[in-house]
Amino acid sequence: MLRRLLPLMxxxxxxxxxxxxxxxxxxxxxxxxxxxxxxxQAVVHMVWYKAGSADEPLGSSGVAHFxxxxxxxATDTMASGQLSAxxxxxxxxxxxxxxxxxxxxxxxxxxxxxxxxxxMEADRMNNxxxxxxxxxxxxxxxxxxxxxxxxxxxxxxxxxxxxxxxxMNHRYGLPIIGWEHEMRQLxxxxxxxxxxxxxxxxDAILIVxxxxxxxxxxxxxxxxxxxxxxxxxxxxxxxxxxxxxRAERRLIYADPRVSQPYLTRSYxxxxxxPGDQTAAAALVYLAEVLGGSSFTSxxxxxxxxxxxxxxxxxxxxxxxxxxxxxxSLTVVPAEGISLQTAEAAMDxxxxxxxxxxxxxxxxxxxxxxxxxxxxxxxxxxxxxxxxYGAALSIGLSVQDVQDWPDVLQAVTAQEVLDAARALFNPDxxxxxxxxxxxxxx
Amino acid sequence: MLRRLLPLMxxxxxxxxxxxxxxxxxxxxxxxxxxxxxxxQAVVHMVWYKAGSADEPLGSSGVAHFxxxxxxxATDTMASGQLSAxxxxxxxxxxxxxxxxxxxxxxxxxxxxxxxxxxMEADRMNNxxxxxxxxxxxxxxxxxxxxxxxxxxxxxxxxxxxxxxxxMNHRYGLPIIGWEHEMRQLxxxxxxxxxxxxxxxxDAILIVxxxxxxxxxxxxxxxxxxxxxxxxxxxxxxxxxxxxxRAERRLIYADPRVSQPYLTRSYxxxxxxPGDQTAAAALVYLAEVLGGSSFTSxxxxxxxxxxxxxxxxxxxxxxxxxxxxxxSLTVVPAEGISLQTAEAAMDxxxxxxxxxxxxxxxxxxxxxxxxxxxxxxxxxxxxxxxxYGAALSIGLSVQDVQDWPDVLQAVTAQEVLDAARALFNPDxxxxxxxxxxxxxx
Numbered sequence: 051m052l053r054r055l056l057p058l059m060x061x062x063x064x065x066x067x068x069x070x071x072x073x074x075x076x077x078x079x080x081x082x083x084x085x086x087x088x089x090x091q092a093v094v095h096m097v098w099y100k101a102g103s104a105d106e107p108l109g110s111s112g113v114a115h116f117x118x119x120x121x122x123x124a125t126d127t128m129a130s131g132q133l134s135a136x137x138x139x140x141x142x143x144x145x146x147x148x149x150x151x152x153x154x155x156x157x158x159x160x161x162x163x164x165x166x167x168x169x170m171e172a173d174r175m176n177n178x179x180x181x182x183x184x185x186x187x188x189x190x191x192x193x194x195x196x197x198x199x200x201x202x203x204x205x206x207x208x209x210x211x212x213x214x215x216x217x218m219n220h221r222y223g224l225p226i227i228g229w230e231h232e233m234r235q236l237x238x239x240x241x242x243x244x245x246x247x248x249x250x251x252x253d254a255i256l257i258v259x260x261x262x263x264x265x266x267x268x269x270x271x272x273x274x275x276x277x278x279x280x281x282x283x284x285x286x287x288x289x290x291x292x293x294x295x296r297a298e299r300r301l302i303y304a305d306p307r308v309s310q311p312y313l314t315r316s317y318x319x320x321x322x323x324p325g326d327q328t329a330a331a332a333l334v335y336l337a338e339v340l341g342g343s344s345f346t347s348x349x350x351x352x353x354x355x356x357x358x359x360x361x362x363x364x365x366x367x368x369x370x371x372x373x374x375x376x377x378s379l380t381v382v383p384a385e386g387i388s389l390q391t392a393e394a395a396m397d398x399x400x401x402x403x404x405x406x407x408x409x410x411x412x413x414x415x416x417x418x419x420x421x422x423x424x425x426x427x428x429x430x431x432x433x434x435x436x437x438y439g440a441a442l443s444i445g446l447s448v449q450d451v452q453d454w455p456d457v458l459q460a461v462t463a464q465e466v467l468d469a470a471r472a473l474f475n476p477d478x479x480x481x482x483x484x485x486x487x488x489x490x491x
Numbered sequence: 492m493l494r495r496l497l498p499l500m501x502x503x504x505x506x507x508x509x510x511x512x513x514x515x516x517x518x519x520x521x522x523x524x525x526x527x528x529x530x531x532q533a534v535v536h537m538v539w540y541k542a543g544s545a546d547e548p549l550g551s552s553g554v555a556h557f558x559x560x561x562x563x564x565a566t567d568t569m570a571s572g573q574l575s576a577x578x579x580x581x582x583x584x585x586x587x588x589x590x591x592x593x594x595x596x597x598x599x600x601x602x603x604x605x606x607x608x609x610x611m612e613a614d615r616m617n618n619x620x621x622x623x624x625x626x627x628x629x630x631x632x633x634x635x636x637x638x639x640x641x642x643x644x645x646x647x648x649x650x651x652x653x654x655x656x657x658x659m660n661h662r663y664g665l666p667i668i669g670w671e672h673e674m675r676q677l678x679x680x681x682x683x684x685x686x687x688x689x690x691x692x693x694d695a696i697l698i699v700x701x702x703x704x705x706x707x708x709x710x711x712x713x714x715x716x717x718x719x720x721x722x723x724x725x726x727x728x729x730x731x732x733x734x735x736x737r738a739e740r741r742l743i744y745a746d747p748r749v750s751q752p753y754l755t756r757s758y759x760x761x762x763x764x765p766g767d768q769t770a771a772a773a774l775v776y777l778a779e780v781l782g783g784s785s786f787t788s789x790x791x792x793x794x795x796x797x798x799x800x801x802x803x804x805x806x807x808x809x810x811x812x813x814x815x816x817x818x819s820l821t822v823v824p825a826e827g828i829s830l831q832t833a834e835a836a837m838d839x840x841x842x843x844x845x846x847x848x849x850x851x852x853x854x855x856x857x858x859x860x861x862x863x864x865x866x867x868x869x870x871x872x873x874x875x876x877x878x879y880g881a882a883l884s885i886g887l888s889v890q891d892v893q894d895w896p897d898v899l900q901a902v903t904a905q906e907v908l909d910a911a912r913a914l915f916n917p918d919x920x921x922x923x924x925x926x927x928x929x930x931x932x
Contacts, residue, residue: 108549108662109731211659211738218655219670221549229660229734290550293670297652297923298745301738476929482738488917 069434071448072264076271078280079252083438083448084267085259087431093260094432095167096156097175098439100255101248103228104150104221104289104372109235112228113244115148116192116236121155122146123184125177130184133170140166150222151372152443158432161261168274175249176278185238193234196227204305208314208484213376215299215480216316219290220373250281255442259435289373292318298476304488311486312362312382313389313396317479319377320472321369324446327457330369332469333377335461338416339408340400341365341379346412349381352399358384359395372444377473389483389491400474407467417459424455510875512889513705517712519721520693524879524889525708526700528872534701535873536608537597538616539880541696542689544669545591545662545730545813550676553669554685556589557633557677562596563587564625566618571625574611581607591663592813593884599873602702606711613715616690626679634675637668645746649755649925654817656740656921657757660731661814691722696883700876730814733759739917745929752927753803753823754830754837758920760818761913762810765887768898771810773910774818776902779857780849781841782806782820787853790822793840799825800836813885818914830924830932841915848908858900865896 070086103114124130137144142159157167200206210225217223227233247253256275258267295318322330341364344350349363362382369375379400383392427433441451485491511527544555565571578585583600598608641647651666658664668674688694697716699708736759763771782805785791790804803823810816820841824833868874882892926932 109729111660111731207737211736214659214734215656215738215740218652219552219665224660231732231734288550290552291672293655293672295652296648296744297656297742298929299656300741302917303738476743488739 069428069438069452071438071452073448074264074268074271076251076276078276078278080271080275080278081255081442082268082271083255083257083442084262084264085257085431085434085438086262086264087259087434088261090431091161091261092158092431093161093164093167093258093262094156094158094435095164095171096154096257096259096435096439097171098152098154098255098257098443099248100152100253100287100443101244102149102151102153102443103224103226105248105287106221106224107240107243109232110240110244111224112192112226112233113236113240114153115227116188116233117241117244117249118146118148118153118155119188119192120180120184120241121174121178123181123188124179125173126179127177128170128173133174136166136170142167148226149440150226152440154436154439154443156432156435164258164262164267165270165274168270172274172278175251175254175275178245178249180238180241182238185236185241189233189236192227193230196230196233200225200227201230204303204307204484207305208303208482211301211303212314212316212480212482215301216318216376217292218295219292221289222371222373247281247284250284251275251278252280253284255439257435257439257442259431259438287372292374295478299480300482301480302483302485302488302491304485306486308484308486310382311389311484311490312380313393313481313483314378314380315396315479315481317377317473317475318374319367319369321371321373321375322441322444322446322450322454324450327450327454328461328465329469329472330367331454331457331461332465333367333369333473334420334458335408335413335416335466336470336473337365337367337377338419339412339466340403342416346415348399348403349379349396352402353381353392353395357395359387359392360384363396370440370444389485393481400470404467404471404474407470408463410463413461413463413466417461420458421455424458510869510879510893512879512893514889515705515709515712517692517717519717519719521712521716521719522696522883523709523712524696524698524883525703525705526698526872526875526879527703527705528700528875529702531872532602532702533599533872534602534605534608534699534703535597535599535876536605536612537595537698537700537876537880538612539593539595539696539698539884540689541593541694541728541884542685543590543592543594543884544665544667546689546728547662547665548681548684550673551681551685552665553633553667553674554677554681555594556668557629557674558682558685558690559587559589559594559596560629560633561621561625561682562615562619564622564629565620566614567620568618569611569614574615577607577611589667590881591667593881595877595880595884597873597876605699605703605708606715609711609715613719616692616695616716617719619686619690621679621682623679626677626682630674630677633668634671637671637674641666641668642671645744645748646925648746649744649923652742652744653755653757653921653923656742657759657817658733659736660733662730663812663814688722688725691725692716692719693721694725696880698876698880698883700872700879728813733815736919740921741923742921743924743926743929743932745926747927749925749927751823752830752925752931753821754834754922754924755819755821756837756920756922758818758914758916759815760808760810762812762814762816763882763885763887763891763895765891768891768895769902769906770910770913771808772895772898772902773906774808774810774914775861775899776849776854776857776907777911777914778806778808778818779860780853780907781844783857787856789840789844790820790837793843794822794833794836798836800828800833801825804837811881811885830926834922841911845908845912845915848911849904851904854902854904854907858902861899862896865899 074082144157353360585598794801
């Protein structure tokens with residue numbers, strides 16, 4: 051427990067903090083990553099498939115997420131729901147998630163139950179036994195999920211429309227959950243084509259984190275995952291890239307359920323690249339510099355604090371992606387302030403920033419925050435497992451993950467300014483106004 | 492020659508005007524359409540493949556058009572360029588074109604050369620013998636074509652960006668010629684996958700128009716195209732459809748080569764559907780009503796003639812498509828008039844129109860024009876052949892083509908108004924401002 055108590059200032063120099071990671075590759079191509087953490091007798095067991103919604107075939111949006119649901123149905127030897135029931139009966143919990151670039155399954159249990167987890171996860175990687183009834187039932191479930199998460203939420207609809215306008219060619223422009231009209235068409239053939247191609251050891255990464263020893267994990271992985279044949283027709287992961295984006299785009303989403311008009315602008319932004327994470331790290335700072343704190347961030351200070359133009363400002367960067375990610379700005383104008391005025395104020399604040407760059411004090415504040423959050427992150431075994439799984443699924447290496455905190459610490463004010471200047475091209479962005487009705491514009 | 496001289500008023504009742512069309516289907520699935528026209532001893536021979544740029548695989552935009560170029564290379568028995576040389580030596584001409592929904596090849600020659608045309612066209616349907624050198628050379632040609640047609644033309648770039656914003660899911664949002672970065676990647680494997688799948692008799696329509704007899708054409712077609720095996724893996728023609736479009740979209744394309752700022756708005760519009768062409772016919776009228784003549788059209792009269800707000804107004808409807816087409820409005824403001832003012836004037840004119848609908852005199856003028864142009868169209872054997880080929884390639888029937896003039900004649904003012912009311916949903920449109928520089932806005 052000692053390292054949790056070290057004072058912040060000492061931590062940069064502490065090599066003992068490097069994660070204790072061992073990697074293997076099984077003969078069938080499955081990657082194995084073991085993260086040792088013996089603080090508690092628990093283990094997190096995850097399988098990540100390097101296939102997400104952006105890998106889906108034309109016209110089959112949502113199939114990655116649909117299969118994620120169906121993976122909890124019966125296999126040749128397990129009943130529907132049995133895996134989760136067994137995990138719960140063993141005092142653990144389990145879940146799954148689908149993203150643009152990957153689909154992942156995990157269980158958290160006592161360390162001595164790892165073998166059982168592998169047995170069940172390997173079973174459903176290879177022996178899923180879906181029925182037409184499963185397809186029909188679960189399709190209703192995902193449609194209902196879409197209704198709840200997207201259709202019932204004007205902000206989610208606005209985000210969906212903005213992404214669709216931002217990406218002209220790349221499948222990041224489609225929602226992970228799928229377009230409703232395509233979800234309705236998903237059938238057994240779509241699901242099986244996806245499962246048979248991607249749910250294969252040579253497309254999977256096994257992450258085991260916790261109170262385990264690498265040699266034991268390897269032996270277990272060989273026993274359970276080793277016999278599954280690799281998929282010879284696994285396609286190269288080449289997705290359609292964006293053409294040059296040459297026109298400044300805007301949209302207005304009007305929905306009576308919008309209680310508070312706001313504007314949000316999304317830019318295409320470079321992602322973290324293997325061996326080359328500096329630009330992405332600079333954008334992490336930029337999001338904090340522009341939209342982090344209401345008091346000290348550029349937008350917070352100028353729009354909220356100084357002029358009361360806005361009641362909220364924010365900035366976000368998502369570069370944990372295989373291809374180009376996004377950088378977003380959001381401004382919620384104060385009562386009586388039009389979106390036009392608020393947007394002009396935002397643009398002025400950014401233009402001013404592009405001449406001055408970040409203040410040193412601000413850089414140091416963020417540097418310290420990032421150092422602290424990197425340290426806190428190590429406290430969660432599940433968080434660590436997710437971090438490695440997500441990174442490896444988007445083409446980063448274990449080394450990239452381990453370098454990331456240092457790359458973050460080394461970012462300079464000039465790099466943040468350079469990243470901002472490269473980022474803020476109006477032709478690479480969509481500005482959305484989200485309003486209760488068009489008449490009020 | 493008599494029917495060309497008939498006075499206009501008599502023509503609606505003349506059944507002799509129906510095109511003399513005979514259809515067959517070969518055993519291998521190839522459709523054959525013979526249009527008899529014995530006025531001259533000439534023949535137009537066309538093969539239409541029901542595969543265009545909107546059928547291309549993800550990441551391979553431009554492959555349909557690329558293959559169109561490569562089809563003039565060598566086959567097992569013909570040298571590169573030989574087909575066109577033979578056509579020319581026989582006093583004919585030939586060409587090819589690629590669209591969103593089809594790719595077509597045609598020759599126009601003396602009627603007694605038809606057999607030779609079929610022999611050569613059938614040969615390249617099955618025996619194309621491409622070399623790596625062909626790929627390399629012709630890829631440079633299509634890149635150069637893109638440079639000339641698109642990159643050198645700011646209006647073409649603006650159209651490309653607008654289509655990409657208009658279509659959120661459908662492949663109509665991609666340029667027929669392809670995105671440059673994807674064109675550069677097109678290789679022998681891409682071309683052959685396309686050729687092997689789609690250049691098959693069961694995906695092809697043979698159109699022969701001119702001084703021929705159906706039984707002779709059928710015999711020749713059986714001899715030349717009959718032996719080519721059908722393609723068992725030809726996929727169903729299901730393309731990704733648009734999700735609900737829920738946000739009004741705008742873009743600004745700034746390019747110093749733009750000499751005259753203008754605005755153009757594209758709406759998604761219903762296409763001609765088999766057996767149900769009335770809505771499309773109404774949109775043909777609507778384009779004329781709104782943007783046809785500078786003197787009598789709604790936009791021409793209100794923006795150009797009455798107020799000198801604009802120096803040009805136009806409207807266009809493209810519904811000759813397999814899936815949803817487009818309806819576009821264009822306004823070029825007069826000197827000293829801002830785009831904002833011009834757009835507001837356009838919106839007011841359309842809003843006024845939506846309350847009144849078209850004037851009866853205008854409807855009758857357009858009805859007469861359409862009748863005349865339908866009659867003139869019959870004068871061109873090549874035009875007729877194209878009309879049938881294009882229509883059949885987008886899923887219409889011979890009957891639909893023959894019904895079209897009557898459907899057009901039967902459109903009422905109320906149907907035009909209804910079509911306009913359904914069309915002008917701001918959430919289904921992209922408004923583009925094309926300007927020399929953003930600073931002038």
